[in-house]
Amino acid sequence: MTTSAYRVLARKYRPSRFADLIGQEALVRTLTNALASRRLAHAYLFTGVRGIGKTTTARILARALNCVDGPTAEPCGTCEHCRAILEDRHVDVIEMDAASRTGVGDVREIIEAVRYAPAMARYKVYIIDEVHMLSVAAFNALLKTLEEPPPHVVFIFATTETRKVPVTVVSRCQRFDLRRVDTETLTAHLARVLGSEDGAAEDQALALIARVADGSVRDALSLLDQAMTHCEGPVTAAAVEAMLGLADRTRVFDLFEAAMRGDIAAALSELRRAYDAGVDPTAVVQDLLAVTHWVTRLKLVPEAANAPGVPEAERRRGGACAEGLSIAVLSRTWQMLLKGLDEARTAPNTLAAVEMLLARLAYVAELPSPAELVARLTAGSTTAVAPAGAPAEAAAAPPAAAEPPPPGAAEPPSSDAPRAALAVAEPLAEAPADPRSFDDVVALAERKREPVLVAQLRHNVRPVRFEPGRIEFALTGDVPPDFAHRLGRSLGAWTGRRWVAVVVGDEAGGETLAEREAAARRRTIAAIAEHPEVKAVLEAFPGAEIVAVDDGHPPPEREDTP
Secondary structure, eight states: OOOOOOOOHHHHTOOOSGGGOOSOHHHHHHHHHHHHHTOOOSEEEEEOSTTSSHHHHHHHHHHHHHSTTOSOSSOOSOSHHHHHHHTTOOTTEEEEETTTOOSHHHHHHHHHHTTSOOSSSSOEEEEEETGGGSOHHHHHHHHHHHHSOOTTEEEEEEESOGGGSOHHHHTTSEEEEOOOOOHHHHHHHHHHHHHHTTOOBOHHHHHHHHHHHTTOHHHHHHHHHHHHHHOSSSBOHHHHHHHHTOOOHHHHHHHHHHHHTTOHHHHHHHHHHHHHTTOOHHHHHHHHHHHHHHHHHHHHOGGGGGSTTOOHHHHHHHHHHHHHSOHHHHHHHHHHHHHHHHHHHHSSSHHHHHHHHHHHHHHHHTSOOHHHHHHHHHTTOOSOOOOTTSOHHHHHOOOOOOOOOOTTOOOOOOTTHHHHHGGGGOOOOOOOSSOOSHHHHHHHHHHTTOHHHHHHHHHHEEEEEEETTEEEEEEOSSOOTTHHHHHHHHHHHHHSSOOEEEEEESSOSOOOHHHHHHHHHHHHHHHHHTSHHHHHHHHHSTTOOOOOOOSSSOOOOOTTOO
16 A cells, blocks of 8 residues: 655645746736737846745746747646646756756756757756856856857746846846745735645734744745644644744743833843743844834834734734833844844853843833933933833922031032033133243143143142242153253243253152142032032932043043053
8 A cells, every 4th residue: 555745835835827926926927928928038037035936936937938828827737848847857947956066067068958959848948046056157158158049948047146146147137036925925825725734723823934934935834834743733823932942922022021121030030931941042132122123113103003914912012112112212222132132142151141131121221311311401300310211200200399408518519510610620821921830831831832841741740939930840750851951941942031940859849730630620520429410310320420521621631541
């Protein structure tokens, strides 16, 4: 007793007519009109992603060209030529896999054979799959024959990498780009196939398979075949998720919402549950990216929720997230997830990398966006800035009445404290022709464009005594031995009078100019830090500190600068 071999769904339901092709209306219409009007090209190039129907379309076109009723857009399917081509045994329809036959010798065989007329059919058809794999020499050998082939020869090329095909080859062909099949069309096709197989499945399960297939009909049929084998009865969404190792979409929304509200414990718990179920942590990050994109689309185009094929859970929960999150927060989340995905792929422990990513997401969820912070400070709020996800009422709450300071306590800075404090560290005034102070000497050196001398005066000179024509100072740091002589000579040349520069010792003198400016800057920062608005910023960003004050002039170097 013999039994027929089982045929997988991807082969069993391979289209045999143009009408059976799904999602390729433009291609079908163009080829149908060309066959009806006998406007046939001598070379065709079919491009598109894997499993979209490139080779299948080439075989249908070969049958259309060689059917006894043709050339026709409706091959009979019963004549000798149609049956032979359908069974891959026609002598005049030659298929070649360019991935395994890449050399110029293989192309020379074709060039030699095209001179001979077809053995039994109307056209001799050469179908070259993955044509981009041919070598440069093979392409060059094919060019002349491809441009002017005999009238009885038709070339059909198929490729997934159009950019790897030389433009000289593309320009000699009629190019057709096969589109990805959208999720709704692919889901309906899977339902028809399942009905023909007397099977049953949940709509969500078929939609999930179509989404994972990413527009590839062959991939979708292969996954459906696998799901039917996996399930003893109807194909369920839970079974498909378990089979593919995907995270439950509802669980992904739970994880997303936990991270967005800063609940790191709940987020890590959801991640661990998915990991224990066999889900790859990087797949969780990819699902979070998909949710972020979906919520952003709903934020920008709310009508997208009414598109056919959108599950009710995604419509409802995505809409809720879109109402509670701003575009700034969603954009920040998208960037962090993208960076975290790269880190997770290269980290020695993928789970730990994703856990750290969730920790970062939960932490920044408690921080306001820069726009929100500026808006609240501009509005004059003196209360602590609320987290980014907090209700607007909390941020807009009026400040409590301030208690009067105890007797003897220093008065708090006024609302003009930041602006008043900026005047503490003013730049040096314009240098007079005859310096009256050490600061005037530094300003004069700056005006004379002596950067080395200015740096030494600012950082290495501690003034002791100053009078017109004489400077006494101590030195610190590494300075040239003849520094005092050079300084006196330079001042004499600039002012037209004799100057004496005397080094009195290493320990004498006061602060250097750089030290005085740094101390003034610290006092400025301390005064600004006491202002209520600045306090609110520092409380909103734990660990933040004021490192510089923008007073319209370049700040001096920080003391901790290496």
